[in-house]
Amino acid sequence: MPALNEAATIGRVIREIRDVDSGFEILVVDDGSNDETGAIAEAAGARLLRLPFNLGIGGAVQTGYRYALANGFDIAVQIDGDGQHDPSQLRLILEPLLAGDADVVIGSRFAGVGSYRAPRGRRLGMHVFAAVVSMIVRQPLTDTSSSFRALNRRSLSLFAADYPHGFLETVEATVLAGKYRLRLKEVPVTMRERELGRSSLTIPLSLFYTAKVLLAVFVSLFRRPALHLEEEP
């Protein structure tokens, strides 16, 4: 769980995850918060990684994956600390992994269930990403910018070694997963309203970020792979 100044919500999110299954090992990666995020997370019983300064979401997420890989975890879930993602849906997102049907499971906000409503500019961007990425990975995806996702050991070892650091890095990460021929699967999830802090993206800014992410995706297509994944046994 990457977290930046999430003190208001993180404690409750951690307790909610505990309530779903006390067996989950919860890791909070504090990305240089200047509030009590880290202390609250630890008090709530989570393991805590403290980055010495802000790396940005991609760098924080990758830290968590590196931790999971180094500590021998077989499955890792990325979930937001702001309460947007509903921990009761962890089972949904874990199911395909446990069944061995996928390497990366993405919790999709647009796959039918729930009525997630983003401002129009952002929603348009998300649909554009989904359309472009679907073409690249040759598989229909509805939501590639969702940060509610689960990885198995195979995808974990990829993302621990090579993870994009840009804005909306999940889009690029999905392309990366496709490039390494990992099996992607979407699971419909519902999204809760953001409790605190509204996104302040205006429409021109949304367009700018959309273009930026698309450019990053385009460039990542030509990148030389950073590592070679072993073939599935």
Added chain:
Amino acid sequence: MIPFRVSVVAAIAAALFLLVIFELIRSRRLQERYALLWLVTGSVILLLSVWRDALRLVAEQIGIAYPPSALFVLGFLFILVVLLHYSTVISELSERNVLLAQDIALVEERLRMHERGTGIDRAEGA
């Protein structure tokens, strides 16, 4: 032909520039990998100011009618290449910076858990 006085001033400036580079290398403030680049640059400037016909010959070869323009073109290209090079250096440095920050966070957590004696058993995992 370039006025003699200009050539003298340019030669002195180039020599001073080379001197500064030598001093930077000597005092270890300039790494070897950059030292060569700047030594070559200083030498080229010195050469152009001492060999007064060189610029005209170069300009004629490229097809530039006004020799000083050739100087600007070459200088501009050189600066562009150096800037591009710095971009790659910065990319590499920031990449390593991220890795180091992550390593510190991972090691710091292990240390904290070790001191409390509650770390995950690494052999067993989860």
